[in-house]
Structure formats: structure tokens, C-alpha cells
Amino acid sequence: xxxxxxxxxxxxxxxxxxxxxxxxxxxxxxxxxxxxxxxxxxxxxxxxxxxxxxxxxxxxxxxxxxxxxxxxxxxxxxxxxxxxxxxxxxxxxxxxxxxxxxxxxxxxxxxxxxxxxxxxxxxxxxxxxxxxxxxxxxxxxxxxxxxxxxxxxxxxxxxxxxxxxxxxxxxxxxxxxxxxxxxxxxxxxxxxxxxxxxxxxxxxxxxxxxxxxxxxxxxxxxxxxxxxxxxxxxxxxxxxxxxxxxxxxxxxxxxxxxxx
Amino acid sequence: xxxxxxxxxxxxxxxxxxxxxxxxxxxxxxxxxxxxxxxxxxxxxxxxxxxxxxxxxxxxxxxxxxxxxxxxxxxxxxxxxxxxxxxxxxxxxxxxxxxxxxxxxxxxxxxxxxxxxxxxxxxxxxxxxxxxxxxxxxxxxxxxxxxxxxxxxxxxxxxxxxxxxxxxxxxxxxxxxxxxxxxxxxxxxxxxxxxxxxxxxxxxxxxxxxxxxxxxxxxxxxxxxxxxxxxxxxxxxxxxxxxxxxxxxxxxxxxxxxxxxxxxxxxxxx
Numbered sequence: 001x002x003x004x005x006x007x008x009x010x011x012x013x014x015x016x017x018x019x020x021x022x023x024x025x026x027x028x029x030x031x032x033x034x035x036x037x038x039x040x041x042x043x044x045x046x047x048x049x050x051x052x053x054x055x056x057x058x059x060x061x062x063x064x065x066x067x068x069x070x071x072x073x074x075x076x077x078x079x080x081x082x083x084x085x086x087x088x089x090x091x092x093x094x095x096x097x098x099x100x101x102x103x104x105x106x107x108x109x110x111x112x113x114x115x116x117x118x119x120x121x122x123x124x125x126x127x128x129x130x131x132x133x134x135x136x137x138x139x140x141x142x143x144x145x146x147x148x149x150x151x152x153x154x155x156x157x158x159x160x161x162x163x164x165x166x167x168x169x170x171x172x173x174x175x176x177x178x179x180x181x182x183x184x185x186x187x188x189x190x191x192x193x194x195x196x197x198x199x200x201x202x203x204x205x206x207x208x209x210x211x212x213x214x215x216x217x218x219x220x221x222x223x224x225x226x227x228x229x230x231x232x233x234x235x236x237x238x239x240x241x242x243x244x245x246x247x248x249x250x251x252x253x254x255x256x257x258x259x260x
Numbered sequence: 261x262x263x264x265x266x267x268x269x270x271x272x273x274x275x276x277x278x279x280x281x282x283x284x285x286x287x288x289x290x291x292x293x294x295x296x297x298x299x300x301x302x303x304x305x306x307x308x309x310x311x312x313x314x315x316x317x318x319x320x321x322x323x324x325x326x327x328x329x330x331x332x333x334x335x336x337x338x339x340x341x342x343x344x345x346x347x348x349x350x351x352x353x354x355x356x357x358x359x360x361x362x363x364x365x366x367x368x369x370x371x372x373x374x375x376x377x378x379x380x381x382x383x384x385x386x387x388x389x390x391x392x393x394x395x396x397x398x399x400x401x402x403x404x405x406x407x408x409x410x411x412x413x414x415x416x417x418x419x420x421x422x423x424x425x426x427x428x429x430x431x432x433x434x435x436x437x438x439x440x441x442x443x444x445x446x447x448x449x450x451x452x453x454x455x456x457x458x459x460x461x462x463x464x465x466x467x468x469x470x471x472x473x474x475x476x477x478x479x480x481x482x483x484x485x486x487x488x489x490x491x492x493x494x495x496x497x498x499x500x501x502x503x504x505x506x507x508x509x510x511x512x513x514x515x516x517x518x519x520x521x522x523x524x525x526x527x528x529x530x
Contacts, residue, residue, distance in 0.1 A: 135367075
């Protein structure tokens with residue numbers, strides 16, 4: 001019994017210590033805001049984590065918008081409310097699906113790659129050698145990746161929403177014959193810029209910070225062996241997904257659930 | 261030997277978890293010489309280099325470089341201090357996304373405002389010194405192990421440091437690359453007036469270039485002296501190591517139960 005309590009306490013302490021390390025890590029890295037000299041590093045990382053994630057995010061957005069319209073139509077048409085399809089597709093995407101699914105895809109596509117890349121740099125002593133050259137790897141390697149993630153995920157989320165709404169239009173209007181005026185008109189009258197678009201963007205910014213933080217920290221803190229890299233990459237995807245889904249509930253409760 | 265030591269390690273204690281790695285190590289590294297730190301694998305030689313370079317912090321004790329305590333520096337001051345040192349990692353640790361030229365140019369680009377033409381000249385001079393000027397456009401993945409280490413050496417020298425730390429420079433090298441590296445370390449040290457610390461367990465090669473040798477075992481300095489002194493040292497542990505005898509005071513076998521008991525009374529256990 002005592003041993004169990006002790007091991008529980010030890011785990012608690014380990015968890016707190018890891019959180020503390022992660023906090024110090026992100027604070028030390030995030031102060032490395034892209035400067036004039038570091039601009040090209042930042043742009044390169046934006047390309048790596050953002051532009052290269054564009055295809056998977058946009059294609060997923062298109063299909064999710066199309067499926068939403070298809071499912072929504074079959075439900076709404078029973079009540080003769082298929083004119084509200086645009087409103088349904090837009091609100092589902094802007095408030096929930098775009099921030100959450102884009103963040104999950106980002107964690108799988110860019111987050112795991114960030115962990116593996118930084119982890120491999122650690123395993124091959126590239127980070128140590130950078131330190132010995134007198135260059136702080138937190139500023140040179142971690143900060144550009146961190147800031148690239150912070151900026152690109154909200155942009156990807158916007159792309160996801162736009163393409164998803166267009167996907168809904170393709171299925172709803174072009175295929176199933178919903179009146180085009182009501183698809184766009186209902187959407188325009190019901191979507192609020194601050195309440196829906198703004199809150200969705202806040203969500204995606206929070207997810208961007210959390211997912212990128214988890215990804216770069218897992219890479220920087222891993223045990224530098226092949227097994228360590230594989231475990232850390234898995235952890236990035238698992239922790240990021242759980243954090244995104246958990247935080248989504250909290251944020252939704254605050255933003256739309258009347259808790260605010 | 262110069263009077264004032266350049267690097268001084270005083271009463272250094274360091275442990276990882278419950279394992280004590282150093283228990284009171286004292287070293288004095290003279291300026292302008294090649295000092296070798298030797299010892300069996302697993303005695304923490306690389307750890308010692310990382311302690312000297314400030315990448316690890318000791319439990320107690322001090323490391324002084326040019327009279328300045330490495331571990332009492334702020335993060336910024338420590339990074340500034342490291343510009344005066346170079347370190348050659350065992351794996352070379354070249355940046356895999358940069359070409360050979362860019363790897364050597366890296367320290368110059370981040371620490372100086374030199375014009376591009378001058379950076380080019382300096383990089384080519386460093387690469388010429390290690391015989392790899394022709395390989396400047398190659399990527400690290402296209403280099404052999406020996407070439408990678410020579411490029412890393414050129415990069416470590418890029419800022420003309422006062423101190424170079426070599427971590428197992430001869431491991432896994434064929435005889436030709438080994439000979440090249442031995443000559444390079446010796447020649448560069450003489451030509452540039454560097455202070456070099458070579459961590460190695462390749463006795464023959466290291467003793468040919470070292471001016472002074474420390475042998476570390478069991479977390480302490482077991483012996484020190486010039487290569488000639490160590491060669492005739494009567495201490496059985498030193499003698500075993502220097503002459504590469506497989507068994508002696510440092511046992512061949514990892515501690516285990518009696519062999520016969522282990523074989524005969526196993527009873528299905530592993």
C-alpha cells in the first residue's frame with residue numbers, strides 16, 4: 001500500500017517536473033521572436049510546417065465540407081429546411097471542425113515531423129555541436145519552428161474552412177439542388193464575424209501553441225536513441241490529439257456554452 | 261611546458277542518477293600543448309569534455325578556462341566563452357541540411373559580419389588545411405566517416421579558437437584516415453598554437469601526439485605524466501591499460517555470479 005502511494009507520489013513529482021521543464025523550455029525558446037537575421041529561418045520553417053501541410057489540410061477540408069452537406073441535406077430535407085444548409089455547414093466548420101481537424105492533421109503531419117527532426121538532431125549531436133559553436137539551439141532551431149507553428153496553423157484553419165464551405169456548396173447546390181441564394185444568404189445572415197469566425201480563430205491559435213509546443217519539446221527532451229525517437233514521435237501525436245480534443249471542450253464551453 | 265595552465269579542473273564531482281561518475285577529479289591542462297585524457301570505455305571521458313565545455317554542470321568542483329569559472333557564467337556569457345573553444349564530436353555532428361562549405365561557414369556567419377568574399381576565402385583555407393577543399397559542395401551524407409570528422413575539424417577551427425576538445429577522434433577510422441587525423445591534430449596544434457584536449461582510448465595513436473596524459477578510471481585520475489613516464493609506470497592498472505592487456509586489475513568479466521553455479525543451477529531461470 002505504502003509502495004503504491006509512494007509510486008503515485010513519485011509519478012506526480014515526475015509529471016510536475018516534466019511540466020516545469022516544458023514551461024521553462026517554451027519560455028526560453030519563445031523569446032527568440034524571429035529577428036531580421038532569423039527571418040530566413042522562420043520563413044523556411046513556415047514553408048516546412050505550413051506550405052507542405054497545405055495539401056492534406058485542404059483536401060481534408062473539401063471532403064469534410066462535402067460530407068457535412070450530404071449528411072445535413074438528408075436530415076434537413078425531411079423538415080423542408082434545406083435552405084439552412086449553408087448556415088449549418090459554415091457554423092460547424094468555423095466553430096468546431098476546422099480548428100479541431102486542422103489541428104489534428106497538423107499534429108500528424110507537421111508535429112510528428114518536428115519531433116523526429118529535432119530528435120534526430122539531438123541524437124546525432126548536432127544540437128550539442130551548435131551549443132559548442134556558441135549558438136543557442138533554443139533560438140536557432142527551436143524558436144523558428146515554434147513561431148512557424150504558431151502562425152501557420154491558424155492560416156491553415158482559415159484555408160480549411162474556406163475549402164470546406166466550398167465543398168458544401170458543390171454538394172448542396174451543384175449536386176443536390178439547394179437554391180444558391182439561400183445557401184450563401186442564410187450563411188451570411190447567421191454567421192457572426194467575432195462570435196463565430198473570431199472564436200474559431202482563437203481556438204486554432206490555442207491549438208497551434210499547444211501542438212507546436214508539445215512537438216518541439218518532445219523532440220528536444222527525448223532519449224537520443226532510435227527507440228526514443230519513435231516513442232517521442234508517437235507521444236507527440238497522442239498528447240497533441242488528446243490536448244486538442246480536451247481543450248476544444250473547455251473552449252467550446254467557455255465560448256458557446258454560456259459559461260462566459 | 262607553459263607555467264600557467266589554460267584549463268584547470270578542481271575537485272570535480274559528478275553523478276548521473278545514482279551512478280557516481282567522477283569523485284574528485286583534478287586536471288591541469290597546459291597552454292599550447294596536446295593533453296590526452298585516456299581511460300577504459302565507460303569511465304565518463306566524453307562526460308568530462310561536456311563538463312569542460314559547460315554542457316553539463318558538476319555536483320561540486322570547478323572548471324576554469326583561462327581563469328574564468330565555466331559554470332558560474334550566465335547563459336549568454338557561456339555562449340560567448342564557447343566561441344573561443346572548438347569541439348570535435350565523435351560523430352562529426354555536421355549539420356545534415358548544410359553542405360560541407362556551409363557547415364564550415366556556419367560559425368563565421370553567425371558570429372562575424374565578414375563580407376561573403378572573405379568568408380569564402382576563410383572557409384577554403386580551413387578546408388585546404390584538412391585536405392577537403394575539393395569536397396566543399398558535398399552534403400554530409402555523401403562523406404565517409406573520416407572525411408566527416410575532418411570537415412568537423414575545419415568547422416571547429418573556423419573561428420580560430422584557443423582551445424579544441426577532441427572526443428574520440430580515432431574511433432572507427434581505417435588506418436589511412438587514422439594516420440591523417442593524427443597528423444592533422446599534431447600539425448594544427450603546432451601551427452596555430454592551440455591548446456588541445458584529446459579524449460581517447462586508442463593508446464598507440466594518442467601517445468604519439470600527446471605531450472601529457474591523464475588516465476582516468478573509477479571516477480578519479482588514476483595516473484598522469486608524459487607518455488614516456490606512463491609507458492614504464494609500474495602500477496598494474498596503468499600498465500594493463502597502456503599495454504592493452506585483456507585481463508588484470510580491470511577485469512575482463514562484468515561482475516557476475518560464479519560461472520559453474522550459474523550454468524548448473526539455473527533451474528530454468530535466465
